[in-house]
Amino acid sequence: MKKSIYLTLLISLFAFTACKKELITKEPTSDPEGVFEYFWKAFDTDYAIFQERNVNWQAQYDTYRPMVNANTTDDELFEIFKNMLSPLNDAHVKLIRPNDTLFTPNIYYRYRLEDDLFDIELIKSKYLNNVEKNGYDFNTYGWLENNIGYVHTVWTSDNWEDMDKVLDYFESASGLIFDLRHNGGGNFTAALHWFGRFTQEERLVFSSQSKLGAGENNFTDWYDWKVTPEGDYFDKPIVVLTDRYTVSAGERIALAFQTLPNVQIVGDSTNGAFSSTIPRELPNGWNYFYSVEKVKDASGAFPEGIGVLPDHLIENTSSEMQAGQDKALEYALGLF
Amino acid sequence: MLSLCVLTFGGYAQKNDLTLKVGYGHLIRQDLNFSPMIHKKGSPLNFHGAYNHTGEKVNHALDVMFNIYNPSITEPFDYYKNTSDKTYTTTRHSFKQLEINYSFDVPVYKGDKFTLAVGGREHNRLFASEYYFAETSSFSYYFSFGVDARLRMNYLFNEKNELSATLHTPLASFNTRSPYLGIDSQYLEDNLEQKGFKAFLNYISHAKLQSWNVAQDLDLTLNYKRHLSEKFDLTGSYFFSANFNQSPTTFASIQNTFLIGAAYKF
Structure with missing residues (x-):
């Protein structure tokens, strides 16, 4: 009986540690390039309506990724993101950073048109x-x-x-x-x-x-x-x-x-x-919203x-x- | 997870005890349904209540654990809108964890000082969280109902001091988690009637039997007890809990908690 108990415990611990799947995923980095890469990828993976919004997201990457490097300031990165998001014209897309005004690419809300x-x-x-x-x-x-x-x-x-x-x-x-x-x-x-x-x-x-x-x-x-x-x-x-x-x-x-x-x-x-829109956070603490439903x-x-x-x-x-x-x-x- | 079974089995004559403990815990959690970030936070809001019964042959315990953690990867910050003169402030996330467990075990070895017991536990684990982002939040749930294997070892230093270690690992669990990204049509349908408890039951109805390939849990409790009188014990516990789940995305939670309290024996 004693042996079987030790065996059960051993098997349990082995199974726990030998799990092939990744138990914790590495966080994205909070430097400008890491934030850009994560932000672009999050949209690329889960933004549901590029087709309806007639936006080529890869082209946005090709345009804006070269503008980001390790020395990019927060102000510059925020502007780059605003420009990258603008063609979406989606009222469900928002970007928020500390001590700044919430940005949405939707022209009606952005400029208070009409x-x-x-x-x-x-x-x-x-x-x-x-x-x-x-x-x-x-x-x-x-x-x-x-x-x-x-x-x-x-x-x-x-x-x-x-x-x-x-x-x-x-x-x-x-x-x-x-x-x-x-x-x-x-x-x-x-x-x-x-x-x-x-x-x-x-x-x-x-x-x-x-x-x-x-x-x-x-x-x-x-x-x-x-x-x-x-x-x-x-x-x-x-x-x-x-x-x-x-x-x-x-x-x-x-x-x-x-x-x-x-x-x-x-x-x-x-x-x-x-x-439907969902809110999320970037590795540097900024928040954003995007559309995940057709x-x-x-x-x-x-x-x-x-x-x-x-x-x-x-x-x-x-x-x-x-x-x-x-x-x-x-x-x-x-x-x- | 929260099975801090403050077992008074073995050393004393009393058949029942009620234990209440409070303490400080530290939680590390990553839930890719809601954030890529690993949230870490300490909290003094950890509570544990237990009823234990020592039988002639079988010991029983009922545990209730509750804790709250409010992590954030940055300090809350102010922001503004072009539609209002108000200043808006972000909020920390709020993780609430409740666990209600029934467990039993049977001593399989009894020495002068050492007792080894094996048994089982029925766990009911409810993780309900709000991930706050700017002006709104995403609700996260992870509910688990299942049966665990239980192993307990007690060591009696002397008449007044006792140490126990308890380990739980799942045998079978029915788990339900928020959908991918925390939202889909079914989730919205579950909330259609806008009744909190109805929605809660809807979430539970999606629970599925998950194997170790998808869900992995481990609880370890170390409990020290000092016999104060015929009616009271002083207890101190260290509790380690690890919960992992990979459906639909990575969920990882590691909790370390230190608790102190007292047991009333009757």
């Missing part, structure tokens, strides 16, 4: 009656003229828990304007869970697949995202408003609305950043980099906004 074409305060003061809030104050809703309901959501996340109350509030409405403009995204799964009152039947709303490592086609299988009826059907015409700051999970919900027969979309195209809409088209296209392209202008007019909202009201 940021002034939506103003919830204007809507509240000029167009809305009986303004209410719920969903952790991220849902603003009230009555428009002609018995039309209006709801704006800042995020697409847990604030959807209160969407049921919003729809109950508009039980007597003749229609609903669902404003997704400047919706910053969040967690689309929460919104899909509470989406059931908008549909009478199960509907495919989009599909997604995730990166599984190196290789252009190394992805999970396509996963179909569906919405299913739940609760009292909200049987009214709906107009969804979108703009270039409708992004990420906000766009996924726009895709879901797009599948409904009683919905029209008004405004500008959405941002075009549908993928998304296709219910028709099988790839909207990444394009956005959800509105049924009615109505673009507000700065001068109209300064004059206190939300043209897209007014156009939407005219559709009822």
Whole structure:
């Protein structure tokens, strides 16, 4: 008995130490060249949408790698990374370093283009009656003229828990304007869970697949995202408003609305950043975000980099906004 | 892993004891699902509670271990956004580890001073972590449920002082880890209903039987005990735990912990 115990212990220890696999992987180095190599490689391995973004990542390496050497300063390296990332124009790509401004290559967020074409305060003061809030104050809703309901959501996340109350509030409405403009995204799964009152039947709303490592086609299988009826059907015409700051999970919900027969979309195209994004750290402590998922809409088209296209392209202008007019909202009201 | 079985078996007449210990630990962890970096951190937040029963033939123990580590490869730093006048500050990662184990053993050799016991352990190991990066975080889980082989050796120096060593190695483990990169459609689906416990059960439902080819664990505990009175013992422990997993990517965790506490005997 004694011998067998010693033998078991010996075998266990041998098996533990003799494992062929690498138990701990060598860290990348934190010098400029090591950081560049790791950063480029991380994108090369796991960034899912080079094709949709029309970027040759190897060409970016060939262009920018020679600019980095052991003497490259942090400032220089940050600029090199910004230039290397810029063609991606992806709102889900971000780069953060100490005591500097977060960088994203997406031209709308980077330069705040058209940021002034939506103003919830204007809507509240000029167009809305009986303004209410719920969903952790991220849902603003009230009555428009002609018995039309209006709801704006800042995020697409847990604030959807209160969407049921919003729809109950508009039980007597003749229609609903669902404003997704400047919706910053969040967690689309929460919104899909509470989406059931908008549909009478199960509907495919989009599909997604995730990166599984190196290789252009190394992805999970396509996963179909569906919405299913739940609760009292909200049987009214709906107009969804979108703009270039409708992004990420906000766009996924726009895709879901797009599948409904009683919905029209008004405004500008959405941002075009549908993928799931993940944050990571570089060996020098900087942080970055990148896109690791492909998304296709219910028709099988790839909207990444394009956005959800509105049924009615109505673009507000700065001068109209300064004059206190939300043209897209007014156009939407005219559709009822 | 956290099987610090503060065994009072062998030397004394009492049948049961409750032990509570706190101490300082050091964790080294690398999880390539979330970072290429090896995170290292010490922490005083290590807790261990145990109930031990010494039977006529079989000894039983129930252990609960919990610890928190907050590593970061750099000190938290400030950064800004062009959308706001606010100053944003990064946050350290947060690794939480909970283990609840039942173990038993049977003495196979009893000498005047030395006791050797063999047995088994059912382990329930829950590693839940938040990897914080700038404005958000990635949630990481590694849950393991399994049966381990257990080997315990006790040496009684004299009536008041005793040293024990306990070793655990897995026989079979059902393990579930975050997916590659920490996110995929299934992971998102698991969170669809936004219920924390439901999501937790969903993660567990993906647990798979893994062999030593994929998962390797080893726990070693050295425990010194000083007999203070009929009711109390003073205990001090050194605990070494190594956990490795290669599915879907490298996970490596090495923990060293020193604990002190007391046992109430009844």
